[in-house]
Amino acid sequence: METLARAAFEALPEEFRALCPGVIVHVEDFPDDETLTEMDCASEFDLLGLFRGIGLAQAGDIATGQMPNQIWLYRRPLLDYWAEHEETLGHLVTHVLVHEIGHHFGLSDGDMEAIEARADT
Structure with missing residues (x-):
């Protein structure tokens, strides 16, 4: 799973990375x-991934003690879904x-659903 995640990240366009x-x-x-x-x-199978942090659009200056933005991928729920x-x-x-990185960029679930819907047309 780590190898797949690393490959997925490396396949993203450089401007996103x-x-x-x-x-x-x-x-x-599991979560x-x-x-x-x-x-x-x-x-415990309901969540495939999670972003925790402050999206780039909301970030501004980094506060002292602020944790870095983090993404979790949950192996067993992903395998079950797959x-x-x-x-x-x-x-x-x-x-x-990519969905969780979208949250890092400051996009909501609704924003991403709209983007995916437009891409599917």
Whole structure:
């Protein structure tokens, strides 16, 4: 999973990667209990990825003690989703990573859904 995430990131256009200095990508088996509660998940399989931090559009100056922007990819939910769908695991990891980087750029879920809908036409 780490290798797929690294390959997905490296495949992004340089201008996007240049906007992600210091973003840390973690791969964990599942979200922790606090995250599941915060995100109102019914199951530990409900969340494929997560961005935590301050989006670039909202950032401004970095405050002392501010944690770096971080992305989590959740291995077991990703594998479960992959097993039930037709897409490749690499495509799924790329999709989730790009989605979470979108949050780093300051995009909401609604913004990204609109972009994807326009791209599908």
